[in-house]
Amino acid sequence: MKTKLENKKNIEVEKIISPILTSDGAGVKLKRSIGVEPNYYDPFLMLDEFGSENKNDYIAGFPPHPHRGIETVTYMLAGDFEHKDSTGGQGRMTAGDVQWMKTGSGIIHSEMPAMKEGKLHGFQLWINMPAKLKMTKPEYHYIDSDKMSIHKDSEKSVKVIAGNFENIDGAIKKHNVEPVYFDIELNKNKKFNFNISSTHNSFIYLIHGEIKIGEEPHDNVKDSNLILLTKGENLKVEAIEKAKFLLISGKPIGETIARGGPFVMNTKAEIIEAVNDYHKGTFVK
Secondary structure, three states: OOOOOOOEOOOOEEEEEEEEEEOOOEEEEEEEEOOOOOEEEEOOEEEEEEOOOOOOHOOEEEEEEEEEOOOEEEEEEOOOOEEEOOOOEEEEEEOOOOOOOOEOEEEEEEEEOOOOOEEEEEEHHHHHHHHOOOOOOEEEEEOHHHOHHHHEEEEEEEEEOOOEEEHHHHHHOOOOOOEEEEEEOOOOOOOEEOOOOOOOOEEEEEEEEEEEEEOOOOOOOOOEEEEEEEOEEEEEEEEEEEEEEHHHHHHOOOOEEEEEOOOOOHHHHHHHHHHHHHOOOOOOO
């Protein structure tokens, strides 16, 4: 007899994508996947991995810059970053910490290395906001690693940043795109099973290791590869070698978007308005 999990439609690999090497901020070197290919994976606008042991790759940081109409999620794996923004939010991010920022009507912030040397490694994800929320008041949420929920057993470790795993809730709740954001470490030859809403767009980002996804054969997945997943409900991941990866999922918003650098709105006119507001000094409401 099949279990309830086995009766659900399996999630398979749709596409494996290697990121491009680029830079942002004041020259921070990074690997970008979402934001290039695919350009937009509703509701996800961008995914960057930044990481280096060479201080020259990151020391200039991300000086003050504006955003409107998006959420930014910064997750640190190694190193220290100082955050300051126009809402008065500030804090020092260290390994394991998360910064979840709803930019709404407009925010100006900076993220600068709080270290002179050593390894820096982390991710930044951009999530779109629906039209009805794009001009709402900005919010800044700092999630300390010590207060984050983690499921551990003999096979795996699952850090729950958003969503729910084995009755463990992430810190981000009642969100319009119903996000799942897990950091998973899976031991060799062990399996990770999870139910995802069939309406969501989902992806895995392999940080390191070797994994097999779903039941169908697929090409080998390399470190720092983005794996877009088919819609379904039953996700199965097996570690061929010990692996660490992100699982991220969200409900599509389904609205037309217009992009202009750090601004993401619904029309070109709204982008022009954001640029004008910034230059006139009326950007922060």
